[in-house]
Amino acid sequence: MSSQETAVKQFIDLINSSSNDPNRKAVTPAIATKFLLARKFDIPRAVALFEQHEQIRQREGLYGFDPHVDPLRTELETGKFTILPGRDGSGAAIALFTANLHYPMTVTHKTTLQGVVYQLDVALQSADTQKAGLVFIYDMSTSKYSNFDYDLSQKILTLLKGGYPARLKKVLIVTAPLWFKAPFKILRLFVREKLRERVFTVSIPQLSLHVPRDSLPVRLGGTFEIDHSSWLLHCYKSMTNREDEIIAGVGPQQQQSNSSAQATTMGSGGTSTVTTAILDPHLAGGTIPGATTDLAEYVSGHRRSPSSNVDHIGVEDIADLTAAAGGVHHHHVHHSHHHHNTSSELWSENPPSSASSGFSDDDSLAGAEGDPKTIEQIVQMVRERGKQGLIREYAEIKARAPDGTFTHAKLRNNLAKNRYTDVLCYDHSRVVLSQEDDDPTSDYINANFVDGYKQKNAYISTQGPLPKTSYDFWRMVWEQHCLVIVMTTRVMERGRVKCGQYWEPVEGAFVEYGCFQIRTIAVESNEDYTVAELEVKNIKTDEVRCVSHWQFTSWPDYGVPASAHAMLNFLQRAREKQAEMVKSLGDLWAGHPRGPPIVVHCSAGIGRTGTFITLDICISRLEDVGSADIKGTVEKIRSQRAYSIQMPDQYVFCHLALIEYALSRSLLQSADLSGFDDRDDDSE
Known part of the structure; x- marks a missing residue:
């Protein structure tokens, strides 16, 4: 048995032996692997992360919700939170929160957090994301004070820094207005965990020092237009037609997919499922001709993940998904993260910022x-x-x-x-x-x-x-x-x-x-x-x-x-x-x-x-x-x-x-x- 397999077994034994909740779903090797990867296979830290993750999701109502039902459906369609199709130079997935699309008076924290974790769970199906982590961009361009929600920002960052099974590589606050002072109170949360050097406030030009331009949308100095509709279609399909968990690199214990007709409304931890395989192209706010048929055909013929025997789509494949879902033109996303533009190769892990x-x-x-x-x-x-x-x-x-x-x-x-x-x-x-x-x-x-x-x-x-x-x-x-x-x-x-x-x-x-x-x-x-x-x-x-x-x-x-x-x-x-x-x-x-x-x-x-x-x-x-x-x-x-x-x-x-x-x-x-x-x- 390899050291990773041993760590997975020890993690599962510790979690299952410490739980007194008879309704708590048993931890699978896939779940264990995610949390271990997020903490570099440090078992005590991975267990602590799991327990914190469970507490946050139970407290905030982040289990058992349906993305097809309002208010979550409407929240998802705003596009205020999305996962970008590209990655940073190290292979990390890129999450984007657009502040000027958030109106605190019209939506609850619970609904917004559900929208965030729903999409993060899909992103985390990718073995690359499990291994390389996550970059979180908080875009404050053209936002007003009325768009800012201190408590929500604190909850999101608390979730990401200590309650989610993906390593938080960086937080990039873009075009922070001069009135913006509260986030620096939030950022002090990171100091205790020595994450200070991972938090940056940057202008749009400086953003490309952290993320290659071909992985950024045009409005943030990049090369493509965000296609949130296609990303949501991918989310719906992914959560409807997938195994409960994707295992990343745990060797012979990898599981075969045998539940393609089962829809999962949440991942990452204990999940509830519904036995429907709905895929509605209208859910993303507009009709995409042929989306159901073409996307399904594309998914069925997609390459298998090198780390799993399960048909697996990561966020790096969204460009291809978009094309399959109706011929929408999208920028080309490199599947290899070693071919970004020249300038991105010049920067170290923590390049300069303002x-x-x-x-x-x-x-x-x-x-x-x-x-x-x-x-x-x-x-x-x-x-x-x-x-x-x-x-x-x-x-x-x-x-x-x-x-x-x-x-x-x-x-x-x-x-x-x-x-x-x-x-x-x-x-x-x-x-x-x-x-x-x-x-x-x-x-x-x-x-x-x-x-x-x-x-x-x-x-x-x-x-x-x-x-x-x-x-x-x-x-x-x-x-x-x-x-x-x-x-x-x-x-x-x-x-x-x-x-x-x-x-x-x-x-x-x-x-x-x-x-x-x-x-x-x-x-x-x-x-x-x-x-x-x-x-x-x-x-x-x-x-x-x-x-x-x-x-x-x-x-x-x-x-x-x-x-x-x-x-x-x-x-x-x-x-x-x-x-x-x-x-x-x-x-x-x-x-x-x-x-x-x-x-x-x-x-x-x-x-x-x-x-x-x-x-x-x-x-x-x-x-x-x-x-x-x-x-x-x-x-x-x-x-x-x-x-x-x-x-x-x-x-x-x-x-x-x-x-x-x-x-x-x-x-x-x-x-x-x-x-x-x-x-x-x-x-x-």
Whole structure:
């Protein structure tokens, strides 16, 4: 007997021996396998999941209902919840809940939950779904507050995270409105189970970083129109004409299908059955000619599941079902999940998303990892190594090859969007714009998300906009809800153009790029920097937002500033402005407490930009826990924005500036760095 078969037997014995309910249906090997797969064959966790599953379904009335009878029939036909025909890059099924189709005042939680689990049960018949899990998309596009039901959302997520036999791979909240705050209370449910990194709030363009475009509908940036009617037909047929359970990979105990005339109104656990084989093409809200005959013929001749001897249809087959059910044109769904479009292959399991994915204050990649040192230890290290020692340390970092690809930056249509041919944009952390005019390259801008201290995607590191990319720049600012832009270069330096003039430096003037009008409301000039308050208007929607533009003007033409005082003051004031603007949004901002990403750029977006971000992260960490890791911070930034910290002097400057900051804030009483510049090349 294999280890999996042994686990199945142990699971069944534990469940059956613990139940005192004589009416409880015996657990089959198929049911056991589903729950074991959902918990990676960890028997105690699978048993706990089963018990929780039973409790939830009994409590919420999720057994013994009929999808042909109202109100469930009408609920299913709304299409607010559906299973998409494609899968994510790892093979997980994709469930979609469309918020603007839900009206809490007209439907009960029980009915909506019945509609959800009815369709999930069909999806879970697929062995692929049992093995790869589920991605849940909560689409809030164009939804209103009246569409939002906190209690229902909590029940659905509670069911999925701890009461349903399918691993929840990700929750993707799409286009969350600024008023949307309650879901972040819900998401805290995930923190206790260390699922925080699986929950993302994303814009429509960013959704394709998680799910391949050919598995998304057009309205979510994909390539096909949702055909919910055909999916419902499949559900009706599947639940009417199937064995009680489909077994996924349990070996010789697999069961033969002998109940094709039996209709099951629910699956997954104890089920009730009705002895009818109804298939009504009108149930899906419209007549599909020939659906009954053609679909039945298609099902009868369908391939057998590799993991079962039962005729088996998974959600990956819906495209073919649609064609069989009346010649409806549908996008082609790959049966192999290794042939998605090129871009999907570039992303890791948890690709970047907008800053609002960080709903917890400790959501950080700049925590206790690396080699943190107290400020006193940093002073001692700097004194011992001297300038040349730090330069050698930087040389070691710089010598490492970039860890990532630049496929999008090198596409023919995107090459001209890069200011410098040797400063390209990583694929894995790039900022993805909305796609325009069916041009797949229109989503490219030379910009990368960079994590901050206790904040994912705290910054956007980008090049100084070119005249031809200024519209893309403002699209990025708009789509990412950015409040503050930090510019660490002048437009012209040493007679060379370093950056395009993408805003007007004079009060009252305005400039337009595409559908964006940028008006300069106020200008404050200081010795070391200039602040311009901008009003950005989306001409298409008439929406107006405020953006604060901070330009540091006293960086010398060569090298780095002799003193960090001016830069530190500039950094502190820019950070305070971000906090002030986030606070003014009040409940309108539902993302990370520190707000949306701060856009930081110089000319190439790597040298001064990397220096500014390194200092901001290290200062934040020093203030919070009394230690910092400059080397580790630079390495982390370079892993997200290639080549960040461009020159050895910038690396040295970060160390001296952090010490200067600590002295100015009395975090350090004194720092004797005499002879720092005089140490010879052999000094350590």
